[in-house]
Amino acid sequence: MKKAILLSLFLLFVSSSYGQQKTWSLGECIETGIRNNLTLRNSRIDVQKKQTTLSLSRSYLLPKLEANFQAIDYLMKPANVTTGTLLGNDFPDDPTWQKIQSMQYGVTAGIQLSVPLYNQTLLAGIKVAETLRNLSSLSHEKAVEDLTMQIGNVYYLAQASLEQQRLLDENIQRMESLCEITKAMYKGGVVLEVDLSRVQINLKSLAAQRDQYATLYEQQLNLLRFLLDLPAEEPFAVVPMPADVHLKQTAGVDPSLPELRLLTTQQELIQKQIKSVRAGYIPSLSLGGQLGAVGYQEEPGHFFHTDNETHNWFGNSYLALSIHIPIFDGREKRLKVRQYNYDYQQAQTRFEQQRKQLDKEYDDTSLQLAHNLEVFRTQQDNYRQAEEVYQVTEEKYREGVASMTELLQDEMRLRNAQSACVQAHCQCNVAQLQLLKLSGNLKELTD
Helix, strand or coil, rough: CCCHHHHHHHHHHHHHHHHHHCCCCCHHHHHHHHHHHHHHHHHHHHHHHHHHHHHHHHCCCCCEEEEEEEECCCCCEEEEEEHHHHHCCCCCCCEEEEECCCCCCEEEEEEEEEEEEEEEHHHHHHHHHHHHHHHHHHHHHHHHHHHHHHHHHHHHHHHHHHHHHHHHHHHHHHHHHHHHHHHHHHCCCCCCHHHHHHHHHHHHHHHHHHHHHHHHHHHHHHHHHHHHCCCCCCCCEECCCCCCCCCCCCCCCCCCCCHHHHHHHHHHHHHHHHHHHHHHHEEEEEEEEEEEEEEEEEEHHHHHCCCCCCCCEEEEEEEEEEEECCCCCCHHHHHHHHHHHHHHHHHHHHHHHHHHHHHHHHHHHHHHHHHHHHHHHHHHHHHHEEEEEHHHHHHHHHHHCCCCHHHHHHHHHHHHHHHHHHHHHHHHHHHHHHHHHHHHCHHHHHH
């Protein structure tokens, strides 16, 4: 019997623990999102691809060693035709045409080596690949920043929805108490039935609003689970909204923002692409060689004989120094350089436009934050005053001095002040999040 009781208590404890929602801070959400988000996972793979491309470009500077083997069956024996004078002085002055016919079967085998000694095109290609790798890293950094902004915005909205639920729960509790008082007064003949109906209607309206915010809160939690790549059944909750706004210091637009560095790196990429094209004008030098042999036979089986009379193998080895000198390409390189120059001018314009746009956003967001903060302070005062007015009106209603209409109007003013205060608080958080992003201080959210 004791074992059964202990087992039941254990199962009850486990089930209650599983049902509890884990409260996640904003910093924990951001860290988990950066670690798990599927979009960032693809971005990291892209960085690895660009690193592999860079390694591939560098591999072109390494020596290349390859073996080759070729067996040939000349269906018609090849022949070379020459004059007798080329065969020696023993031929007459008016030589006849002489024909030299080769054997039908031939085999070539050997090992070839090639080494680029000087090639500016390959070196410029490596620098272009390095810049592309840096661009990919910056794109990943920008994706992390964008994800942080998404998580922060949704998190603050979820906090606001949760706070609205809490306030509505208080309002529902207050309205239920008022409903009980009104019922007692109605039974005593103090108030009319219409007053009781007004309270009941207001109570149902509050319950409907509460359900609406509860649904919105669950949707926001589902969006956070998606951004963090968490399973749908994962217990999840956000930290309740604090009572006051906590501001963080910012000092203007950070010149090292990922979007600015991306545009700067794009300009560097265009410059290196121009150098890569111009490197095509420079001669290249390479070293090559082969160690091999070539053999000819009348019959295929003779290749496997060791008899010297039929063993017709000849050396085929060489060492070569090659110089490639470009002379004329139909103005192809010149026109490519002209196109890249236009791209560079456009990249410069985009950088200047982006920098001015960020400065404008910072100024606008700073003004918006100051305005939201002023609205929040005002709504806080309105909230406290509306709560005091409601308490006074409620007391007068119990004493029969105030009417139900006055009481419900003061209750509506109280709810409006509560909702406006929560919205202003959320807007302050969102504006501050934007300022942290523009000033390059988003890492403070995870501290």
